[in-house]
Amino acid sequence: MNTINASHDLANVSFSRDELLVLNAALNEICNGVDVFEFETRIGADREFVTGLLQGIGSVLDDMDQLSS
Template sequence: MDARVKPGHDESWIRKGGLGTMICLRINEEGADLRVTRDELHMLNNALNEVCNGVHIHEDAFQTRLAFERSDLRALLAQIGGLLPQARN
């Protein structure tokens, strides 16, 4: 995977390959605006679902290993899951 920062460009980096093309439209200290394909959105949803509900990580170790509370990841999972019906159109 090749991810190169292009100073002064709105599209900071582009990752090509795999199932699609994820594009970072903007990134700064507040966060990042990403464009992902429908398949990539499903991959993110499935990975978060496995982390939150599939793989057993004891509650005491969850935040230490992932740097976030399980409830925070479940909230993100719900947000991404809410986008999936729109992505099927």
């Protein structure tokens, strides 16, 4: 992961495909694989937000797959 720039509320970062795959797998496990008691308290965001993040990362990975074929 490389930080491109960052401010108090926003960061632009660059992730390798492998890094995105790890994030995707971790978020998928959190959202779908285990029952997290007090999800929002423990994760720091509600399940809907995290599921949206998971979908966004999945879309980026899909785009990367299309570019490589």
